[in-house]
Amino acid sequence: MSAGISARLDRISTGGRYLIVPMDHGITMGAVTGLKQLEATVDGVTSGGADAVLTQKGVADRVHGNTNGSGYIVHVNGSTTIGPDENDKRLTCTVEEAIRAGADAVSFHINVGSNYEPKQIEELAEITGEAERFGIPVLAMAYARGPGIQGDEPEALGHAVRLAEELGADIVKTGYSGDAESFQHVCESTSLPIVIAGGSKGTDAETVEMVRGAMDAGAAGVSMGRSIFQHDTPEAITRAVSAVVHDDHDAEDALSAAGLTVEA
Template sequence: MSTGVNARLERISTDGRIVSIPMDHGITIGPTKGLIDIESTIDAVTQGGADCILTQKGLASRVHPNTNGRGYIVHLNGSTSIGPDKNDKRLTSTVKEAVRAGGDAVSYHINVGSETEPQQIEQLAQISKTAGEFGLPVLAMAYARGPGIAETNAENLAHAVRLAEEVGADIVKTAYTGDESFKSVARATQLPVLMAGGDPQNDRAMLENVSCAMSCGAAGVSMGRSVFQHADPESMTNAISLIVHESATVETAIERSGL
């Protein structure tokens, strides 16, 4: 790993642990709650303890003034929920554009097991190569999704995170299995593994997932809708950050964050 990659990893993490708030959902589900006034949401979650924000390149100018010194990841592909195949993620940006947008890292979503998996493997490999030339870290959002694929099966997710490492990613985000079977996912790779938030749940259930994932070996979380659609994004981020960065219990995190 190059000096540049290491330096930029420090910009999107704290002591090797990461609380990332992805807000690339405008392409996927449209201008939903929390994303219309994205400036206020970014300010809130970074005040709450998020290490980095993730968006598509077109929002960069709205991101930077509101990050409170936190890191920024530029996402490079996407699809819509109303399109013909939501698993068919298409390129929306390049590594060079991410650099010009002021990104500290790039991310790419791959659906292992989907009909478009072969192209996505090729693209992730090429992005990893190009990003390495710029000293830019790559976050692979590696999911197990496709016809007949069990999306929270530990074996499938372990395969997905290992693929990310094999093709050159520096960090990997994946779905949570729902229990301690997540240990086998975290052990499948030497990359830092981030737990994805998935569909929003009540606060306690979501925080219990975070706590379990961390105890299973996760290096942090990458949670979008459960945070930016929350009635109090700052407090929710603070609770998550307390668990990830201070190993707080769920009860302590709820109490200290004011949820």
């Protein structure tokens, strides 16, 4: 690992653990709740303990100045929910453009097992090669998605994260298998730090318990979007997640420390 990549990984993590809040959903879903006032949301989640936020390049100017010293990741591909196929992610940014936008890292989404996997493999390999030349880390969002694939199946998730390592990524994000025992296989499938996706917004307890399970299995943190930025109080839920990721709290203590109600 180059000195540049190592230094930039430190900018988007704390002690080797990651709390990343992706907010690239504007291209995917439109100006949904939490993204209309992007500046305030960025300020809230980074005040709550997020190590980094993630967006597409076009809104970089709305991110900078509101990160409270946290890192910034630029996502380099995308698709929409109203297009012909959401799995067909297309390139939206080069590594050089991301650097010009002030990125500390770049991220790329690959749907392993989908009809678009071959092209996305080629593109991820090209992105990691370009990023290595610039000394900037790559977060691969590697999901198991495609015909006949169960997206939470440990073997499929393990394949997805290993693919990311084989193609030169520095961190890998994937879905959660549902429990710590099964997710341990996923963590053992790669030497890369693994961060879990949040998926659809659940209750506070469900969110924090999922994070606790992933950390118990060996994950290095989370990359959670809607569960955080669409929360009624994004700063509070970020504090709860941070208490698990960075302070090793159990779910109940984390919710209490963040001032959130612990459901009976």
